[in-house]
Amino acid sequence: MKKIKTIMLKEWAQVFKNKLVLFSVIFLPLIITAIPLGTFYAIGRDPALGSMNDEPFTSEFASFCPEDVNSAECFQVYMVSQFMILFMILPVAIPSSISSYSVVGEKKEHSLEPLLATPITTLELIAGKSLAALIPAVLATYLAYLVFIIGTRILIPGDLFIQAILAPHWILAVIVLGPLLALMAVNFSIMVSSRVNEPRVAEQISMIIIIPLIGILFAQIAGLFMIDTNLVFAFTIIVAVIDTILVAFSIKVFQRETILTRWK
Amino acid sequence: MIITENLSRKFDDFVAVENLNIHVKQGEVFGFLGPNGAGKTTTVRMLTSLIHPSNGWAKVNGYLVGEKDDQIRRSVGLLTETPGMYDNLSAIYNLMIYANLYEINEPKSQVEKYLRLLGLWERRFDLVGMFSKGMRQKLAIARALLHEPRILFLDEPTAGLDPEAAHLVRNFISELKEEGRTIFVCTHNLEEADRLCDRIAVFKTRLLVMDSPAKLRSQLYGRKIVFHLTSIDPTWVSKIGAFPFVSETHSVENKIIVTLEDPEEHNPQIVNLLVQEGAMIQFVGELRHSLEDVYLQMVRNA
Secondary structure: OHHHHHHHHHHHHHHOOOHHHHHHHHHHHHHHHHHHHHHHHHHHHOHHHHHHOOOOOOHHHHOOOOOOOOHHHHHHHHHHHHHHOHHHHHHHHHHHHHHHHHHHHHHHOOOHHHHHOOOOOHHHHHHHHHHHHHHHHHHHHHHHHHHHHHHHHHHOOOOHHHHHHOOHHHHHHHHHHHHHHHHHHHHHHHHHHOOOOOHHHHHHHHHHHHHHHHHHHHHHHOOOOOOOHHHHHHHHHHHHHHHHHHHHHHHHHOOHHHHHHHOO | OEEEEEEEEEEOOEEEEEEEOOEEOOOOEEEEEOOOOOOHHHHHHHHOOOOOOOEEEEEEOOEEOOOOHHHHHHHEEEEOOOOOOOOOOEHHHHHHHHHHHOOOOOHHHHHHHHHHHOOOHHHOOOEHHHOOHHHHHHHHHHHHHOOOOOEEEEEOOOOOOOHHHHHHHHHHHHHHHHOOOEEEEEEOOHHHHHHHOOEEEEEEOEEEEEEOHHHHHHHHHOEEEEEEEOOOOHHHHHHHHOOOOEEEEEEEOOEEEEEEOOHHHHHHHHHHHHHHOOOOEEEEEEEOOOHHHHHHHHHHHO
Protein backbone atom coordinates (compact mmCIF):
# COMPACT_ATOMS: atom_id res chain seq x y z
CA MET A 1 0.00 0.00 0.00
CA LYS A 2 2.89 2.36 0.75
CA LYS A 3 4.15 2.15 -2.83
CA ILE A 4 0.65 2.76 -4.23
CA LYS A 5 0.31 5.81 -1.96
CA THR A 6 3.75 7.06 -3.02
CA ILE A 7 2.84 6.85 -6.70
CA MET A 8 -0.54 8.46 -6.10
CA LEU A 9 0.93 11.41 -4.17
CA LYS A 10 3.67 11.79 -6.78
CA GLU A 11 1.05 11.95 -9.53
CA TRP A 12 -0.91 14.62 -7.67
CA ALA A 13 2.22 16.64 -6.96
CA GLN A 14 2.95 16.57 -10.68
CA VAL A 15 -0.38 16.79 -12.49
CA PHE A 16 -1.90 19.54 -10.40
CA LYS A 17 0.93 21.80 -11.53
CA ASN A 18 -0.47 21.39 -15.03
CA LYS A 19 -2.99 24.18 -15.66
CA LEU A 20 -5.06 22.14 -18.13
CA VAL A 21 -5.50 19.34 -15.60
CA LEU A 22 -6.29 21.81 -12.86
CA PHE A 23 -8.86 23.44 -15.13
CA SER A 24 -10.60 20.15 -15.79
CA VAL A 25 -10.75 19.22 -12.11
CA ILE A 26 -11.96 22.60 -10.84
CA PHE A 27 -13.82 24.34 -13.66
CA LEU A 28 -15.54 21.41 -15.33
CA PRO A 29 -17.56 20.53 -12.17
CA LEU A 30 -18.30 24.21 -11.65
CA ILE A 31 -19.62 24.61 -15.20
CA ILE A 32 -21.60 21.39 -15.10
CA THR A 33 -23.19 22.50 -11.82
CA ALA A 34 -23.79 26.09 -12.87
CA ILE A 35 -25.44 25.37 -16.23
CA PRO A 36 -28.45 23.37 -14.90
CA LEU A 37 -28.84 25.65 -11.89
CA GLY A 38 -28.95 28.70 -14.17
CA THR A 39 -31.30 26.94 -16.55
CA PHE A 40 -33.72 25.87 -13.79
CA TYR A 41 -33.67 29.35 -12.34
CA ALA A 42 -34.43 30.90 -15.74
CA ILE A 43 -37.18 28.38 -16.52
CA GLY A 44 -38.76 28.94 -13.11
CA ARG A 45 -39.00 32.68 -13.80
CA ASP A 46 -40.28 32.29 -17.38
CA PRO A 47 -43.98 33.37 -17.56
CA ALA A 48 -44.49 31.13 -20.60
CA LEU A 49 -44.12 28.14 -18.30
CA GLY A 50 -47.29 29.17 -16.49
CA SER A 51 -49.35 28.59 -19.59
CA MET A 52 -48.35 24.94 -19.52
CA ASN A 53 -50.03 24.37 -16.21
CA ASP A 54 -53.35 23.27 -17.61
CA GLU A 55 -51.96 21.24 -20.43
CA PRO A 56 -52.06 17.46 -20.11
CA PHE A 57 -48.90 15.42 -19.64
CA THR A 58 -47.29 14.05 -22.71
CA SER A 59 -46.93 10.30 -22.58
CA GLU A 60 -43.17 10.56 -21.87
CA PHE A 61 -43.74 12.88 -18.93
CA ALA A 62 -46.56 10.78 -17.53
CA SER A 63 -44.22 7.83 -17.10
CA PHE A 64 -42.06 9.49 -14.47
CA CYS A 65 -44.04 12.44 -13.01
CA PRO A 66 -46.28 12.05 -9.95
CA GLU A 67 -49.97 12.34 -10.74
CA ASP A 68 -50.53 15.42 -8.59
CA VAL A 69 -48.12 17.71 -10.45
CA ASN A 70 -49.05 19.94 -13.34
CA SER A 71 -47.36 19.98 -16.76
CA ALA A 72 -45.05 22.90 -15.95
CA GLU A 73 -43.71 21.13 -12.88
CA CYS A 74 -43.42 17.88 -14.74
CA PHE A 75 -41.47 19.59 -17.48
CA GLN A 76 -39.03 20.84 -14.87
CA VAL A 77 -38.61 17.33 -13.45
CA TYR A 78 -38.00 16.13 -16.99
CA MET A 79 -35.26 18.75 -17.35
CA VAL A 80 -33.64 17.47 -14.16
CA SER A 81 -33.38 14.02 -15.74
CA GLN A 82 -31.59 15.47 -18.74
CA PHE A 83 -29.13 17.50 -16.73
CA MET A 84 -28.35 14.76 -14.23
CA ILE A 85 -26.65 12.84 -17.01
CA LEU A 86 -24.01 15.57 -16.96
CA PHE A 87 -23.05 14.29 -13.52
CA MET A 88 -22.27 10.98 -15.20
CA ILE A 89 -20.05 12.70 -17.77
CA LEU A 90 -18.10 14.48 -15.03
CA PRO A 91 -16.41 11.38 -13.50
CA VAL A 92 -15.45 10.28 -17.02
CA ALA A 93 -14.04 13.60 -18.23
CA ILE A 94 -11.96 14.51 -15.17
CA PRO A 95 -9.80 11.36 -14.83
CA SER A 96 -9.11 11.25 -18.56
CA SER A 97 -7.15 14.48 -18.36
CA ILE A 98 -5.17 13.23 -15.34
CA SER A 99 -4.46 9.65 -16.29
CA SER A 100 -3.68 10.34 -19.92
CA TYR A 101 -0.63 12.26 -18.65
CA SER A 102 0.43 9.51 -16.29
CA VAL A 103 2.30 7.06 -18.53
CA VAL A 104 3.07 9.39 -21.44
CA GLY A 105 4.37 11.95 -18.95
CA GLU A 106 6.79 9.38 -17.51
CA LYS A 107 7.89 8.59 -21.01
CA LYS A 108 8.49 12.22 -21.91
CA GLU A 109 10.59 12.76 -18.78
CA HIS A 110 12.50 9.47 -19.28
CA SER A 111 11.52 8.62 -15.73
CA LEU A 112 9.84 5.29 -16.37
CA GLU A 113 13.07 3.26 -16.56
CA PRO A 114 14.38 4.24 -13.11
CA LEU A 115 10.84 3.78 -11.78
CA LEU A 116 10.56 0.26 -13.21
CA ALA A 117 14.02 -0.55 -11.84
CA THR A 118 12.60 -0.26 -8.32
CA PRO A 119 10.84 -3.22 -6.70
CA ILE A 120 7.39 -1.89 -7.67
CA THR A 121 4.97 -4.32 -9.30
CA THR A 122 2.92 -3.44 -12.38
CA LEU A 123 -0.25 -3.76 -10.29
CA GLU A 124 1.07 -1.29 -7.69
CA LEU A 125 2.15 1.15 -10.38
CA ILE A 126 -1.18 1.07 -12.21
CA ALA A 127 -3.15 1.15 -8.96
CA GLY A 128 -1.24 4.25 -7.83
CA LYS A 129 -1.78 5.99 -11.13
CA SER A 130 -5.45 4.93 -11.33
CA LEU A 131 -6.26 6.13 -7.82
CA ALA A 132 -4.51 9.43 -8.52
CA ALA A 133 -7.00 10.04 -11.32
CA LEU A 134 -9.99 8.33 -9.74
CA ILE A 135 -10.11 10.03 -6.34
CA PRO A 136 -10.20 13.66 -7.57
CA ALA A 137 -12.80 12.72 -10.18
CA VAL A 138 -15.10 11.05 -7.67
CA LEU A 139 -14.64 13.76 -5.03
CA ALA A 140 -15.25 16.52 -7.59
CA THR A 141 -18.42 14.76 -8.78
CA TYR A 142 -19.74 14.28 -5.25
CA LEU A 143 -18.94 17.89 -4.40
CA ALA A 144 -20.61 19.15 -7.57
CA TYR A 145 -23.71 17.05 -6.80
CA LEU A 146 -23.82 18.44 -3.27
CA VAL A 147 -23.48 22.02 -4.55
CA PHE A 148 -26.21 21.27 -7.09
CA ILE A 149 -28.56 20.04 -4.34
CA ILE A 150 -27.86 23.07 -2.12
CA GLY A 151 -28.10 25.49 -5.06
CA THR A 152 -31.41 24.00 -6.14
CA ARG A 153 -32.76 24.23 -2.62
CA ILE A 154 -31.82 27.91 -2.41
CA LEU A 155 -32.74 29.05 -5.92
CA ILE A 156 -35.84 27.04 -6.75
CA PRO A 157 -38.91 27.05 -4.54
CA GLY A 158 -40.87 23.91 -3.79
CA ASP A 159 -39.82 20.30 -3.13
CA LEU A 160 -40.34 18.87 -6.57
CA PHE A 161 -36.86 19.63 -7.89
CA ILE A 162 -35.11 18.39 -4.79
CA GLN A 163 -37.19 15.20 -4.87
CA ALA A 164 -36.21 14.70 -8.50
CA ILE A 165 -32.52 15.30 -7.85
CA LEU A 166 -32.55 13.05 -4.80
CA ALA A 167 -34.51 10.30 -6.52
CA PRO A 168 -33.07 6.86 -5.64
CA HIS A 169 -31.90 6.20 -9.20
CA TRP A 170 -29.92 9.46 -9.34
CA ILE A 171 -28.35 8.85 -5.93
CA LEU A 172 -27.36 5.37 -7.11
CA ALA A 173 -26.07 6.87 -10.35
CA VAL A 174 -23.91 9.54 -8.72
CA ILE A 175 -22.69 7.56 -5.71
CA VAL A 176 -22.10 4.13 -7.29
CA LEU A 177 -22.27 4.35 -11.08
CA GLY A 178 -20.18 7.55 -11.17
CA PRO A 179 -17.05 6.01 -9.56
CA LEU A 180 -17.45 2.89 -11.73
CA LEU A 181 -17.60 5.07 -14.84
CA ALA A 182 -14.53 6.96 -13.56
CA LEU A 183 -12.66 3.67 -13.10
CA MET A 184 -13.58 2.70 -16.65
CA ALA A 185 -12.29 6.03 -17.97
CA VAL A 186 -9.07 5.74 -15.94
CA ASN A 187 -8.23 2.27 -17.15
CA PHE A 188 -9.07 3.13 -20.71
CA SER A 189 -6.89 6.23 -20.68
CA ILE A 190 -3.99 4.37 -19.02
CA MET A 191 -4.20 1.77 -21.77
CA VAL A 192 -4.23 4.52 -24.40
CA SER A 193 -1.45 6.36 -22.57
CA SER A 194 0.70 3.20 -22.69
CA ARG A 195 0.45 3.14 -26.45
CA VAL A 196 0.84 6.75 -27.64
CA ASN A 197 3.59 9.35 -27.41
CA GLU A 198 1.79 12.62 -26.70
CA PRO A 199 -0.31 13.43 -23.62
CA ARG A 200 -2.76 15.45 -25.74
CA VAL A 201 -3.26 12.55 -28.14
CA ALA A 202 -3.80 10.25 -25.15
CA GLU A 203 -6.34 12.66 -23.69
CA GLN A 204 -8.22 13.08 -26.95
CA ILE A 205 -8.43 9.34 -27.58
CA SER A 206 -9.43 8.74 -23.96
CA MET A 207 -12.34 11.15 -24.31
CA ILE A 208 -13.94 8.70 -26.77
CA ILE A 209 -15.36 6.98 -23.71
CA ILE A 210 -17.70 9.95 -23.19
CA ILE A 211 -19.47 9.25 -26.49
CA PRO A 212 -21.76 6.47 -25.13
CA LEU A 213 -22.86 8.80 -22.33
CA ILE A 214 -23.63 11.57 -24.81
CA GLY A 215 -25.58 8.94 -26.75
CA ILE A 216 -27.63 8.12 -23.66
CA LEU A 217 -28.31 11.83 -23.12
CA PHE A 218 -29.57 12.30 -26.67
CA ALA A 219 -31.56 9.06 -26.60
CA GLN A 220 -33.37 10.29 -23.54
CA ILE A 221 -33.98 13.73 -25.09
CA ALA A 222 -35.34 11.99 -28.17
CA GLY A 223 -37.73 10.08 -25.91
CA LEU A 224 -36.30 6.65 -26.69
CA PHE A 225 -36.22 5.87 -22.98
CA MET A 226 -36.22 7.56 -19.61
CA ILE A 227 -33.58 6.78 -17.05
CA ASP A 228 -35.11 5.09 -14.01
CA THR A 229 -33.89 2.92 -11.16
CA ASN A 230 -33.96 -0.29 -13.19
CA LEU A 231 -31.92 1.24 -15.98
CA VAL A 232 -29.34 2.76 -13.60
CA PHE A 233 -29.07 -0.56 -11.81
CA ALA A 234 -28.54 -2.35 -15.10
CA PHE A 235 -25.90 0.19 -16.20
CA THR A 236 -24.14 -0.20 -12.83
CA ILE A 237 -23.88 -3.97 -13.29
CA ILE A 238 -22.70 -3.65 -16.89
CA VAL A 239 -20.07 -1.01 -16.07
CA ALA A 240 -18.85 -3.05 -13.06
CA VAL A 241 -18.31 -6.04 -15.37
CA ILE A 242 -16.55 -3.85 -17.97
CA ASP A 243 -14.36 -2.40 -15.20
CA THR A 244 -13.27 -5.84 -14.05
CA ILE A 245 -12.29 -6.75 -17.59
CA LEU A 246 -10.56 -3.41 -18.21
CA VAL A 247 -8.51 -3.55 -14.98
CA ALA A 248 -7.21 -7.00 -15.89
CA PHE A 249 -6.62 -5.91 -19.48
CA SER A 250 -4.79 -2.68 -18.60
CA ILE A 251 -2.36 -4.66 -16.40
CA LYS A 252 -1.89 -7.17 -19.20
CA VAL A 253 -1.18 -4.55 -21.87
CA PHE A 254 1.23 -2.66 -19.63
CA GLN A 255 4.22 -4.63 -20.90
CA ARG A 256 7.31 -3.31 -19.13
CA GLU A 257 9.68 -4.65 -21.78
CA THR A 258 7.69 -3.29 -24.70
CA ILE A 259 7.27 0.11 -23.11
CA LEU A 260 11.00 0.33 -22.35
CA THR A 261 12.35 -1.00 -25.61
CA ARG A 262 9.85 0.12 -28.24
CA TRP A 263 9.17 3.62 -27.02
CA LYS A 264 11.28 6.15 -28.87
CA MET B 1 28.66 -10.64 -8.17
CA ILE B 2 27.65 -10.65 -11.83
CA ILE B 3 27.91 -13.80 -13.92
CA THR B 4 26.51 -14.25 -17.40
CA GLU B 5 26.60 -17.31 -19.59
CA ASN B 6 25.74 -17.06 -23.26
CA LEU B 7 23.50 -14.14 -22.38
CA SER B 8 21.62 -13.14 -25.52
CA ARG B 9 18.79 -10.84 -26.43
CA LYS B 10 16.92 -10.59 -29.71
CA PHE B 11 14.28 -8.05 -30.72
CA ASP B 12 12.35 -9.82 -33.48
CA ASP B 13 15.15 -10.61 -35.96
CA PHE B 14 17.59 -8.07 -34.57
CA VAL B 15 20.30 -9.52 -32.33
CA ALA B 16 21.20 -6.91 -29.70
CA VAL B 17 23.36 -9.09 -27.45
CA GLU B 18 24.90 -12.41 -28.43
CA ASN B 19 26.43 -15.03 -26.16
CA LEU B 20 27.85 -12.66 -23.58
CA ASN B 21 30.04 -14.39 -21.00
CA ILE B 22 31.38 -12.19 -18.23
CA HIS B 23 32.22 -12.55 -14.57
CA VAL B 24 32.42 -9.36 -12.54
CA LYS B 25 33.98 -9.80 -9.12
CA GLN B 26 32.92 -8.17 -5.88
CA GLY B 27 34.40 -4.70 -5.36
CA GLU B 28 35.49 -4.46 -8.96
CA VAL B 29 34.91 -1.48 -11.25
CA PHE B 30 34.05 -3.09 -14.56
CA GLY B 31 34.04 -0.96 -17.69
CA PHE B 32 31.68 -1.92 -20.51
CA LEU B 33 32.82 -0.21 -23.69
CA GLY B 34 31.29 -0.27 -27.11
CA PRO B 35 30.03 1.96 -29.90
CA ASN B 36 26.49 3.33 -30.04
CA GLY B 37 24.01 0.54 -30.68
CA ALA B 38 26.45 -2.12 -29.50
CA GLY B 39 23.93 -3.48 -26.97
CA LYS B 40 25.37 -1.97 -23.80
CA THR B 41 22.08 -0.54 -22.54
CA THR B 42 20.25 -3.77 -23.43
CA THR B 43 22.82 -5.68 -21.38
CA VAL B 44 22.38 -3.34 -18.42
CA ARG B 45 18.62 -3.67 -18.70
CA MET B 46 18.92 -7.44 -18.59
CA LEU B 47 21.28 -7.33 -15.61
CA THR B 48 18.90 -5.02 -13.72
CA SER B 49 15.90 -7.27 -14.52
CA LEU B 50 14.17 -4.63 -16.59
CA ILE B 51 14.08 -6.97 -19.57
CA HIS B 52 14.68 -10.68 -19.82
CA PRO B 53 17.20 -12.59 -21.92
CA SER B 54 16.11 -14.45 -25.04
CA ASN B 55 18.81 -17.03 -24.40
CA GLY B 56 21.45 -17.84 -21.82
CA TRP B 57 21.31 -16.68 -18.23
CA ALA B 58 22.65 -14.09 -15.83
CA LYS B 59 23.07 -14.10 -12.08
CA VAL B 60 23.30 -10.80 -10.24
CA ASN B 61 24.21 -10.83 -6.57
CA GLY B 62 23.41 -14.55 -6.61
CA TYR B 63 19.92 -14.08 -8.05
CA LEU B 64 18.90 -15.41 -11.43
CA VAL B 65 17.52 -12.83 -13.85
CA GLY B 66 13.94 -13.70 -14.78
CA GLU B 67 13.35 -15.70 -11.60
CA LYS B 68 14.31 -13.40 -8.74
CA ASP B 69 13.68 -10.04 -10.35
CA ASP B 70 12.37 -8.41 -7.20
CA GLN B 71 15.49 -9.35 -5.21
CA ILE B 72 17.73 -8.17 -8.04
CA ARG B 73 15.97 -4.79 -8.16
CA ARG B 74 16.37 -4.43 -4.42
CA SER B 75 20.07 -5.23 -4.52
CA VAL B 76 21.21 -3.12 -7.46
CA GLY B 77 21.28 0.60 -8.16
CA LEU B 78 20.83 1.95 -11.66
CA LEU B 79 21.91 5.24 -13.14
CA THR B 80 20.13 5.40 -16.48
CA GLU B 81 21.57 7.09 -19.55
CA THR B 82 19.26 10.07 -19.03
CA PRO B 83 18.71 11.00 -15.37
CA GLY B 84 14.89 10.76 -15.66
CA MET B 85 14.13 12.95 -12.67
CA TYR B 86 10.76 14.68 -12.21
CA ASP B 87 11.55 18.21 -13.28
CA ASN B 88 8.53 19.87 -11.70
CA LEU B 89 9.23 18.37 -8.28
CA SER B 90 11.93 19.35 -5.79
CA ALA B 91 15.16 17.41 -5.37
CA ILE B 92 14.15 16.14 -1.94
CA TYR B 93 10.69 15.06 -3.17
CA ASN B 94 12.28 13.19 -6.07
CA LEU B 95 14.48 11.21 -3.70
CA MET B 96 11.70 10.64 -1.16
CA ILE B 97 9.61 8.97 -3.88
CA TYR B 98 12.37 6.44 -4.50
CA ALA B 99 13.19 6.02 -0.80
CA ASN B 100 9.55 4.97 -0.29
CA LEU B 101 9.50 2.71 -3.35
CA TYR B 102 12.63 0.94 -2.08
CA GLU B 103 10.94 0.70 1.35
CA ILE B 104 13.93 2.21 3.13
CA ASN B 105 13.55 2.15 6.92
CA GLU B 106 14.48 5.76 7.61
CA PRO B 107 13.88 7.46 4.29
CA LYS B 108 14.37 11.05 5.45
CA SER B 109 17.79 10.49 6.99
CA GLN B 110 18.93 8.40 4.02
CA VAL B 111 17.82 11.10 1.59
CA GLU B 112 19.59 13.74 3.66
CA LYS B 113 22.76 11.63 3.76
CA TYR B 114 23.06 11.43 0.00
CA LEU B 115 21.94 15.00 -0.68
CA ARG B 116 24.68 16.19 1.67
CA LEU B 117 27.24 13.74 0.28
CA LEU B 118 26.67 15.00 -3.24
CA GLY B 119 26.54 18.67 -2.26
CA LEU B 120 22.84 19.17 -3.03
CA TRP B 121 21.46 19.66 0.47
CA GLU B 122 21.30 23.45 0.21
CA ARG B 123 19.29 23.14 -3.01
CA ARG B 124 16.99 20.39 -1.76
CA PHE B 125 13.76 22.40 -2.13
CA ASP B 126 14.57 23.67 -5.62
CA LEU B 127 12.73 22.19 -8.58
CA VAL B 128 14.91 19.73 -10.46
CA GLY B 129 14.00 21.55 -13.66
CA MET B 130 16.14 24.43 -12.39
CA PHE B 131 19.19 22.19 -11.92
CA SER B 132 22.24 22.08 -14.19
CA LYS B 133 23.03 18.87 -16.03
CA GLY B 134 25.76 18.03 -13.51
CA MET B 135 23.42 18.55 -10.56
CA ARG B 136 20.76 16.35 -12.13
CA GLN B 137 23.35 13.66 -12.71
CA LYS B 138 24.47 13.87 -9.09
CA LEU B 139 20.84 13.64 -7.97
CA ALA B 140 20.36 10.59 -10.18
CA ILE B 141 23.44 9.00 -8.62
CA ALA B 142 21.99 9.74 -5.17
CA ARG B 143 18.77 8.06 -6.26
CA ALA B 144 20.69 4.97 -7.40
CA LEU B 145 22.42 4.75 -4.00
CA LEU B 146 19.52 5.45 -1.62
CA HIS B 147 18.87 1.78 -0.84
CA GLU B 148 22.61 1.07 -0.38
CA PRO B 149 22.96 -1.43 -3.23
CA ARG B 150 26.06 -3.59 -3.36
CA ILE B 151 26.07 -3.43 -7.15
CA LEU B 152 25.77 -0.23 -9.14
CA PHE B 153 25.09 0.04 -12.84
CA LEU B 154 26.15 3.37 -14.27
CA ASP B 155 25.16 4.04 -17.87
CA GLU B 156 27.31 6.90 -19.21
CA PRO B 157 27.79 8.54 -15.80
CA THR B 158 29.71 11.57 -17.10
CA ALA B 159 28.10 11.99 -20.52
CA GLY B 160 27.41 15.63 -21.29
CA LEU B 161 28.96 16.92 -18.09
CA ASP B 162 31.46 19.77 -17.97
CA PRO B 163 35.00 18.77 -16.91
CA GLU B 164 34.53 19.87 -13.31
CA ALA B 165 31.23 18.01 -12.87
CA ALA B 166 32.71 14.94 -14.61
CA HIS B 167 35.70 15.09 -12.26
CA LEU B 168 33.38 15.20 -9.24
CA VAL B 169 31.37 12.23 -10.49
CA ARG B 170 34.54 10.21 -11.20
CA ASN B 171 35.88 10.95 -7.72
CA PHE B 172 32.58 9.85 -6.26
CA ILE B 173 32.74 6.58 -8.21
CA SER B 174 36.25 6.02 -6.82
CA GLU B 175 34.92 6.56 -3.30
CA LEU B 176 32.14 4.05 -3.93
CA LYS B 177 34.73 1.54 -5.04
CA GLU B 178 36.64 2.07 -1.81
CA GLU B 179 33.46 1.19 0.06
CA GLY B 180 33.64 -2.21 -1.64
CA ARG B 181 30.74 -1.77 -4.01
CA THR B 182 30.78 -3.51 -7.36
CA ILE B 183 30.42 -0.99 -10.17
CA PHE B 184 29.46 -1.76 -13.73
CA VAL B 185 30.14 1.29 -15.90
CA CYS B 186 29.00 1.73 -19.49
CA THR B 187 30.99 4.52 -21.02
CA HIS B 188 32.27 6.04 -24.24
CA ASN B 189 34.90 7.92 -22.29
CA LEU B 190 37.97 5.75 -22.70
CA GLU B 191 40.20 7.89 -20.54
CA GLU B 192 37.62 7.58 -17.80
CA ALA B 193 37.48 3.80 -18.22
CA ASP B 194 41.28 3.64 -18.13
CA ARG B 195 41.39 5.67 -14.94
CA LEU B 196 38.47 4.07 -13.08
CA CYS B 197 38.16 0.47 -14.18
CA ASP B 198 39.94 -2.60 -12.89
CA ARG B 199 38.87 -4.47 -15.98
CA ILE B 200 37.17 -3.53 -19.18
CA ALA B 201 35.16 -5.41 -21.77
CA VAL B 202 35.01 -4.15 -25.33
CA PHE B 203 31.63 -5.12 -26.70
CA LYS B 204 29.84 -4.92 -30.00
CA THR B 205 26.81 -7.23 -29.89
CA ARG B 206 29.24 -9.85 -28.62
CA LEU B 207 32.22 -9.68 -26.32
CA LEU B 208 35.38 -8.74 -28.23
CA VAL B 209 37.92 -8.62 -25.45
CA MET B 210 37.97 -8.44 -21.66
CA ASP B 211 40.90 -7.75 -19.33
CA SER B 212 42.58 -4.98 -17.33
CA PRO B 213 43.40 -1.89 -19.41
CA ALA B 214 47.15 -2.43 -18.87
CA LYS B 215 47.03 -6.07 -19.94
CA LEU B 216 44.98 -5.26 -23.00
CA ARG B 217 47.55 -2.72 -24.11
CA SER B 218 50.32 -5.17 -23.44
CA GLN B 219 48.61 -8.05 -25.28
CA LEU B 220 47.88 -5.97 -28.33
CA TYR B 221 50.96 -3.86 -28.64
CA GLY B 222 53.55 -5.27 -26.26
CA ARG B 223 55.13 -2.68 -24.03
CA LYS B 224 57.35 -0.07 -25.60
CA ILE B 225 60.29 1.19 -23.56
CA VAL B 226 62.07 4.38 -24.60
CA PHE B 227 65.76 4.85 -23.75
CA HIS B 228 66.66 8.57 -23.92
CA LEU B 229 70.40 8.98 -24.66
CA THR B 230 72.70 11.99 -25.10
CA SER B 231 73.86 10.57 -28.42
CA ILE B 232 73.32 7.36 -30.32
CA ASP B 233 75.49 4.77 -32.08
CA PRO B 234 73.50 2.83 -34.75
CA THR B 235 75.16 -0.46 -33.72
CA TRP B 236 73.50 -0.25 -30.30
CA VAL B 237 70.09 -0.72 -31.90
CA SER B 238 71.11 -3.96 -33.59
CA LYS B 239 72.83 -5.23 -30.44
CA ILE B 240 69.66 -4.62 -28.41
CA GLY B 241 67.61 -6.28 -31.15
CA ALA B 242 69.76 -9.42 -30.75
CA PHE B 243 68.32 -10.11 -27.30
CA PRO B 244 65.80 -12.96 -27.59
CA PHE B 245 63.24 -11.19 -25.42
CA VAL B 246 63.15 -8.11 -27.67
CA SER B 247 60.40 -8.31 -30.26
CA GLU B 248 61.09 -5.01 -32.00
CA THR B 249 63.55 -2.11 -31.79
CA HIS B 250 64.21 1.13 -33.64
CA SER B 251 65.70 4.56 -33.06
CA VAL B 252 64.24 8.05 -33.37
CA GLU B 253 66.68 10.93 -32.93
CA ASN B 254 68.52 10.21 -29.67
CA LYS B 255 65.99 7.66 -28.49
CA ILE B 256 65.95 3.89 -28.81
CA ILE B 257 62.46 2.38 -28.66
CA VAL B 258 62.30 -1.28 -27.64
CA THR B 259 59.22 -3.51 -27.53
CA LEU B 260 59.32 -5.96 -24.63
CA GLU B 261 56.90 -8.35 -23.03
CA ASP B 262 58.25 -7.91 -19.52
CA PRO B 263 60.18 -4.66 -19.10
CA GLU B 264 60.54 -5.06 -15.32
CA GLU B 265 62.65 -8.18 -15.91
CA HIS B 266 64.51 -7.23 -19.10
CA ASN B 267 65.14 -3.50 -18.80
CA PRO B 268 68.21 -3.96 -16.55
CA GLN B 269 69.93 -6.12 -19.18
CA ILE B 270 69.42 -3.48 -21.86
CA VAL B 271 70.60 -0.69 -19.53
CA ASN B 272 73.66 -2.78 -18.69
CA LEU B 273 74.47 -3.29 -22.38
CA LEU B 274 74.11 0.42 -23.15
CA VAL B 275 76.36 1.37 -20.22
CA GLN B 276 79.01 -1.14 -21.36
CA GLU B 277 78.82 0.36 -24.86
CA GLY B 278 79.50 3.80 -23.35
CA ALA B 279 76.01 5.25 -23.87
CA MET B 280 75.02 8.16 -21.63
CA ILE B 281 71.44 7.35 -20.48
CA GLN B 282 69.36 10.40 -19.59
CA PHE B 283 66.28 8.46 -18.51
CA VAL B 284 64.16 5.43 -19.37
CA GLY B 285 60.38 5.65 -19.86
CA GLU B 286 57.45 3.64 -21.13
CA LEU B 287 55.57 4.67 -24.24
CA ARG B 288 51.95 4.04 -23.43
CA HIS B 289 49.32 3.18 -25.98
CA SER B 290 46.05 4.77 -25.06
CA LEU B 291 42.99 2.64 -24.35
CA GLU B 292 41.52 4.39 -27.34
CA ASP B 293 44.04 2.59 -29.58
CA VAL B 294 42.98 -0.74 -28.10
CA TYR B 295 39.30 0.10 -28.39
CA LEU B 296 39.48 1.30 -31.98
CA GLN B 297 41.49 -1.71 -33.07
CA MET B 298 39.02 -4.11 -31.48
CA VAL B 299 35.89 -2.39 -32.73
CA ARG B 300 37.18 -1.91 -36.27
CA ASN B 301 38.22 -5.55 -36.51
CA ALA B 302 34.87 -6.74 -35.16
